[in-house]
Amino acid sequence: MADPSTYRPAPRDIPDAPGVYRFRDARGRVIYVGKAKSLRSRLGSYFADLAGLHPRTRQMVTSAAGVDWTVVNTEVEALQLEYTWIKEFDPRFNVRYRDDKSYPVLAVTMNEEFPRPHVYRGPRKKGVRYFGPYTHAWAIRETLDLLLRVFPARTCSNTVFRRHSQIGRPCLLGYIDKCSAPCVGRISAEDHRTIVRDLCDFLGGNTDSMVRSLERRMAQASEELDFERAARLRDDVAALRKAMEKQAVVLGDGTDADVVAFAHDELQAAVQVFHVRGGRVRGQRGWVVDVDEDPSAGQHGEDTQERVLAGLVDQFLTQFYGQQAELAADADGSGPPVPKQVLVPALPGDSDALTAWLSELRGSRVDVRVPRRGDKRTLAQTVQRNAAEALAQHKLRRAGDLTARSAALSELQEHLGLDTAPLRIECVDISHHQGSDVVASLVVFEDGAPRKSEYKRFEIKEAARHGDVASIAEVVRRRFARYMADTAQAARDSDGEQASGKPGRFAYPPNLLVVDGAGPQATAAADALADLGVTDVAVVGLAKRLEEVWPPAEPDPVILPRSSESLYLLQRVRDEAHRFAVRYHRTKQSRRVAASELDGVPGLGQTRKTALIKHFGSVKKLKQAGVDEIAAVRGVGRHTARTVYTALHGEAGDDVANASGADTAHRPDAPPSDPGTDGTANGQDRRER
Incomplete structure (x- = not known):
């Protein structure tokens, strides 16, 4: 633990101007990024009495070894630079509102000859229009099933589309008139694109005009005594109205707005966002994050609750709409990244700069305000209740998980004789089929939970013909050679005038390395670490047959109690590594067999x-x-x-x-x-x- 006074800059050396600052650790990696109207005032507050700092802030300043800053001309420039640096360096102490890919959206592939709507999760792609997000995928499918009666666009995958083109017969949806069957030439590409455009207009909020148009056509067909067509149009109108009923009108004036609400305690906060377009709730999403109290936000006299809430609003709007602007730039026709209004529970201290930045992202004026009365106030209260419920549910789920995981880590420390609890565990597994297509996986668990963003895959080349033991040794050498290289690079950067600050992919070593196997595999991994000079990583092997834990170079295994949380955790880590390795192996094998x-x-x-x-x-x-x-x-x-x-x-x-x-x-x-x-x-x- 570092003493902040050892790297505290002299107050006279800090400019009294707006800017962005970065705290770095001993290896030069950026661990926190912040902005300030006055760098001198803001940075000075971090070096106050440690006992008076928020626990998260106190941990940050004691983990840092230096601080630097960049002066900008305006607060808007500070907002832009802060978001850019947070995205570039991914600092461990910054609260990150990462987009949850579990929220499904309705994607329409306008970049294809025959566009198709489908349920989608993942990053945005250029040339695709997105509607949502929705809370559940079944809600999208249910709505889309109703709309296909009126807008019979193709929904099949490209593979299915090509297959039916080759056999000359449409699928079932084509026979029941829920698809215009472009695969067999029933409709031209341009006419099919017109149908998809009408679908997008309806999903985008142009609902009333679409219903009125169908009603006019229905009346005209009735006057022409074409009662069969009139009946079909009547059913189409009913289907559209039923789809519209699923999106309740919450703002009668057709407002476009995002309504944001928070529920928080001293350690965590839940945020909920309702996306209102054309007066209807089009989507909803939420996050639960750690609270990061701004150490200088209280200097203006607000009470603690308002200060924390204003800080949460500031952080959320900056990161969320910065991400939305990037997604809108990558996806054609997805609409502006910021709505006309953003309704929040509290205004941040630099609300004018924030409003100017959001207006710049949208290209027109954005109104950021706190609703005080009427329908918007009522809707904000509804969103706040959703946030409170999300936080309560999160605490209930996490309470049991945290208790079990803490017990598992403590038991592992005791049974394996470790100096500290293994907060970071990595596991290596090998997968192959009779010696061919040999691959390996490396999975990471932090605090007893999987950290999938740091999973890695390896294609075994040198040691593939020598068996699992040699393959495990190769993976360990490659993984920790990269760690040693990243550490050396960070040391060189820290000696220079300016460090890059961005952590490498292998920057953090595990406390415990688990390999799938018994004593020989564990010994091979330990020998590979010793050859590289890595001495602070414990190694064990977990044998599948009897679930024995094998330390390296030991004649007897460690037998963990069958009902212990520690054994259950090791099994979870091992099974996750096996799943990830088998998945990679099957992918490689299927490609090889297909091309053979x-x-x-x-x-x-x-x-x-x-x-x-x-x-x-x-x-x-x-x-x-x-x-x-x-x-x-x-x-x-x-x-x-x-x-x-x-x-x-x-x-x-x-x-x-x-x-x-x-x-x-x-x-x-x-x-x-x-x-x-x-x-x-x-x-x-x-x-x-």
Whole structure:
């Protein structure tokens, strides 16, 4: 634990101007980023009596070994630079409102020839429109099922779309009129895109005009005595109204706003956001984060609750809308990243600068305010109740987890004779099939919980033919060689004038390294660490058969009680490593098997093999394609396509490929062959399956 007075800068050396500051640890890594109207006043508050600081702030200043700052001209520039540095350095003591990928959205792939709506989780992509987020994926599917009656867009995957294009028959949705069946040419690409645009307009809030248009068409059909069409339009109107009922009107004036609310205690805070578009709640999301009290925010005289709340609002709006601006830049047509209004429970101290920054992101004026009366106040109270409920549920879930995990870590420390509890555990597992496609996984658990962002995969090359023991030694050498390199680089940076501050991928060593296996595997891992000079990492092996814990170079294992939390934790770590390794191995094996029939084709390298398999989905479907279809794959010319066709079909295929007429077996209008009638090729396919 460092003494903050050892690196405290002299007050006269700190400028009395707005800027952004960074605290660094002994290795030069940035551990905290903050902004201030006055750098001198703000930084001075960090070096007050430690007993008066918030526990999180006290831990930060005692972990740091230095501080530097950058002066800017305005508070808006400080906001921009603070967000940029938090994103670049990922400081461990900054509260991060990371976008929870578990929230599903409705994505519409406008970048495809035949766009399709589908449920999606993950980062935004260019050319795709997104609607949501929704709390549950079933809510999207239920709404989409209603809308497909009115907007029959295709919802199938590209693989299914190509398959039905080849067989010339639509899927079930095409037969029940919930898909316009562009796969078989029932509708042109432009007409299908018009249907998808209308769907996007409806999802984007243009609901009333869409319903009125259908009602007018229904009345016109009735006047023309076309009662069958009028009945269909009547059912379409009913479907739209039912879909609209699922999105309750909360603001009668059609307001576009994000309503933000917090519930917090001394250590944690829950935030909930309701996205209101056109007066209707279009989505909801929430986070639970650690409270990071600003040590200088109280200098203006606010009480503690208001100070913490204002700090939470400031941090959340900066990070959340900074992320939304990046997503909007990557995704065409997703709308502005900031709504017209942002309703918050308290205004931060620099609300004017924050408003100016949000207005710059939107491109027009943004109103950030606290609702005082009326419907907006009522909605804000509803969102606040949701935040309070989320915090209470989080505490209930975490109470049991934290108690069990703390007991497990304490038991591991006791049973294995460790100096401290193993707060960071890493586990290595090897996966292969009879010595082929040897891969390894490394999973990370911190405080007894998985940290999936730091999982790593390894392809074993040098030691693959020597068995699991040599493979584990190779993984340990590669992992800790990177750790030693990152440590050396951080030391060199800290000796220079300016350190990079960004932690490497292998920057933090584990307290305990677990390998899947018994004594030989544990000894191999320990020897690899010793060769690198790493002496502060404990190593054990966990054998599957009897769940024995093997220390390296020991004749007898450590037997943990069967009902102990420590054994359960080790099993969880080992099983997670096994799952991650098997998943990687199956991916590599499936790619190798899929491309094996293409081995030896002249002029066909790995890149073209991958492109062909990705385009057709399998070698079986590639065999069903003609030369023209193969040549249509990006990167594959006609000469290469003819070579591939010949290799897959033999001399007869060569004759067909070079024939002037089209191959009837591969004409789009030809009926599919009956599986099982060919005693050679189809029989071979069955054996492969």
